[in-house]
Amino acid sequence: MGRRILVTGAARSTGRRLVHALAEEPEVAAVVAVDDREPSEPFPAKVEFLGVDLRSPALVRAAQSAGIDTCVHLGAGSEPLAAGGRATMKERNVLGTMQLLAAAYHAPDLRRLVLKSTTAVYGAAPGDPAVWTETMPHETPRHGFGKDAIQVEDYVRSFDRRRPDVTVTVLRLANQVGPTVDNPLTRYFELPVCPTVFGFDPRLQFLHEQDTVRAMLQATVGAPVHGTFNIAGDGVVLLSQAIRIAGKAPLPIPEPLVGSVAELLRRTVDFSPEQVRFLQYGRVADTTAACEQLGFAPKWSSRQAFEDFATRLRKLVTGEQVTRVEQEALASLRRAARRVGGVTGPGGRS
Amino acid sequence: MTAAERPRCKALTARGERCRNPAGPGGLCAVHRRRLEAAAGDAPRPSPDGGGRDAGAAADLGRLAPFLGWAEEALEFLRRRLLGEYAVDEFGHDPDLVEHVLAPLLRPLYQRWWRVEVRGLENVPDEGPALVVANHAGTLPFDAMMVTLALLDEHPAHRSLRILAADLAFTLPVVAPLARKSGNTLACAEDAKRLLEAGELVGVFPEGYKGLGKPFRERYRLQRFGRGGFVEVALRTGAPIVPVAVVGSEEIYPMVANLRRVARLLGLPYFPVTPTFPLLGPLGAIPLPSKWVIEFCPPIPTAQYGGEAVLDPMVVFDLTDQVRDTIQQAVHRNLLTRPGVFA
Numbered sequence: 001m002g003r004r005i006l007v008t009g010a011a012r013s014t015g016r017r018l019v020h021a022l023a024e025e026p027e028v029a030a031v032v033a034v035d036d037r038e039p040s041e042p043f044p045a046k047v048e049f050l051g052v053d054l055r056s057p058a059l060v061r062a063a064q065s066a067g068i069d070t071c072v073h074l075g076a077g078s079e080p081l082a083a084g085g086r087a088t089m090k091e092r093n094v095l096g097t098m099q100l101l102a103a104a105y106h107a108p109d110l111r112r113l114v115l116k117s118t119t120a121v122y123g124a125a126p127g128d129p130a131v132w133t134e135t136m137p138h139e140t141p142r143h144g145f146g147k148d149a150i151q152v153e154d155y156v157r158s159f160d161r162r163r164p165d166v167t168v169t170v171l172r173l174a175n176q177v178g179p180t181v182d183n184p185l186t187r188y189f190e191l192p193v194c195p196t197v198f199g200f201d202p203r204l205q206f207l208h209e210q211d212t213v214r215a216m217l218q219a220t221v222g223a224p225v226h227g228t229f230n231i232a233g234d235g236v237v238l239l240s241q242a243i244r245i246a247g248k249a250p251l252p253i254p255e256p257l258v259g260s261v262a263e264l265l266r267r268t269v270d271f272s273p274e275q276v277r278f279l280q281y282g283r284v285a286d287t288t289a290a291c292e293q294l295g296f297a298p299k300w301s302s303r304q305a306f307e308d309f310a311t312r313l314r315k316l317v318t319g320e321q322v323t324r325v326e327q328e329a330l331a332s333l334r335r336a337a338r339r340v341g342g343v344t345g346p347g348g349r350s
Numbered sequence: 351m352t353a354a355e356r357p358r359c360k361a362l363t364a365r366g367e368r369c370r371n372p373a374g375p376g377g378l379c380a381v382h383r384r385r386l387e388a389a390a391g392d393a394p395r396p397s398p399d400g401g402g403r404d405a406g407a408a409a410d411l412g413r414l415a416p417f418l419g420w421a422e423e424a425l426e427f428l429r430r431r432l433l434g435e436y437a438v439d440e441f442g443h444d445p446d447l448v449e450h451v452l453a454p455l456l457r458p459l460y461q462r463w464w465r466v467e468v469r470g471l472e473n474v475p476d477e478g479p480a481l482v483v484a485n486h487a488g489t490l491p492f493d494a495m496m497v498t499l500a501l502l503d504e505h506p507a508h509r510s511l512r513i514l515a516a517d518l519a520f521t522l523p524v525v526a527p528l529a530r531k532s533g534n535t536l537a538c539a540e541d542a543k544r545l546l547e548a549g550e551l552v553g554v555f556p557e558g559y560k561g562l563g564k565p566f567r568e569r570y571r572l573q574r575f576g577r578g579g580f581v582e583v584a585l586r587t588g589a590p591i592v593p594v595a596v597v598g599s600e601e602i603y604p605m606v607a608n609l610r611r612v613a614r615l616l617g618l619p620y621f622p623v624t625p626t627f628p629l630l631g632p633l634g635a636i637p638l639p640s641k642w643v644i645e646f647c648p649p650i651p652t653a654q655y656g657g658e659a660v661l662d663p664m665v666v667f668d669l670t671d672q673v674r675d676t677i678q679q680a681v682h683r684n685l686l687t688r689p690g691v692f693a
Contacts, residue, residue, distance in 0.1 A: 199525075337418055
């Protein structure tokens, strides 16, 4: 009998890509795609779409009756505005997870649970270690998305204790970018000038959207591996570098004004306070465990992933322009030098 | 990618030193590649106004050629920075910035102002991990910068010292990114272990603020060496400890008083009063031109103890004392042989 997989958040971009990828796997017999919003395009034949909220009884019935052996939970949403306010976002993130896990607890055929979490659980602070491993003790982020993600992870861990027969895999993903990704961070880089915290240049890690799906797929249909894994592209990119690669200009804001600027940009970017801290102090996670235990290596480095995303941006400054200016400056320097040096004009070389 | 494994340009600079630019295709940096192509007589790059021909003529510029070479390098650097075409490692170390901006800014201080004399460089391994432990003094951490520059410029392997810095360095605007870009990271066991396991040369100043902000009358008297955290990291990774004695840093800002209230108000560990600061305002911030001697002492191996020794406080205390005594003795020795404070 083939695998029967339930995917939550299936109408969101990552969920949609994952459902399509799962449907192409020969060993997957059926996918139950759950989301409370309608998908923008129809799912393939193997997929049954269930248009319900995670908190509805219909989900409990679906999880328990359909012989579901794997549950993929796409975890906490990060955008308070899109969710309809911070309170609603928290409700959906945390209570939705509780309900899902309650349903999963009684699912008799369940053997595997995959949670998409985030490296935001590590927070962002100046006193953090440079590179986070999964086992390092970390402060609990006090705000928004990071806090929700921690609580979601906590509920999943407690589920893990109560259902030892279920392999629980938690993937902590770095910030996702790519040609079709739309999240607060990609919207930030779409701004004509990118506000930064004056005097700070954080280290960032990116994960390409294709690698997101590859990692989720590996955890879902690959060999079952129990544990928590950081998933990110290799290497780091500084915020200043990212802004240059995006062809934008930085706009440094003194620290005391940062809160008000973030408030101004809330409409367009939908930043939460801990994402502002992320753009001040940055965050880097170690991906060795994912490589060695889960057997997942990203195809795109942080830089390549960001460059691939940046191709869709409208650039203020392009590489050609800078190179041309450089060459012109050099050429005029040489002309000037020749005039001063009193050497014959171009072609004086014998 | 660490600085050590990054390929360097094969060419020699005008001063006959090894070029330290990152190598591109053909094992040469962009500057030297273009020079080579110019010397070979073919147009290096298509450019709208015959820039290729100009480059070929560069050899005829006589006295101005070095300046042009410098300008070429500077423009190349600016373009890289404007396009983000440089790499930093996971700790944020930016060798491109160090080589083209930070080190050139510090070199006049090193060579002319403090006339730094370096001894015992052979005690620092050419490759692999080592923990460089030095005394700390001088109000501002210029000693850390000078030890870093000594290893970068004068060590045969041009090693980058990765200093474990106080958390204050990572909370201050402007300072925070410079601290990371110049190769430092936060002083915590996790970062130290990670750097040593990656085969890097790690620098620690166990006296911390107690050494940096001590009054002038206590000069060259080493303070307590923390709780020996650096020894534990060395034991865990089996990295040798290289004690370093810095002489000269104590006199750059002779601290006669410490305004504790002002310091507390500004959130700083101390607020120094020197004969010239804050009396002369910004002018008072110019350090005095003392004569410096930096001595790298023979390495103290730690591998023979095994990682388990971390649990034995006696081993940790003994090693801590051994390192501290080695440095204190070298400091006294070099003070006696130094021709004069400002000689």
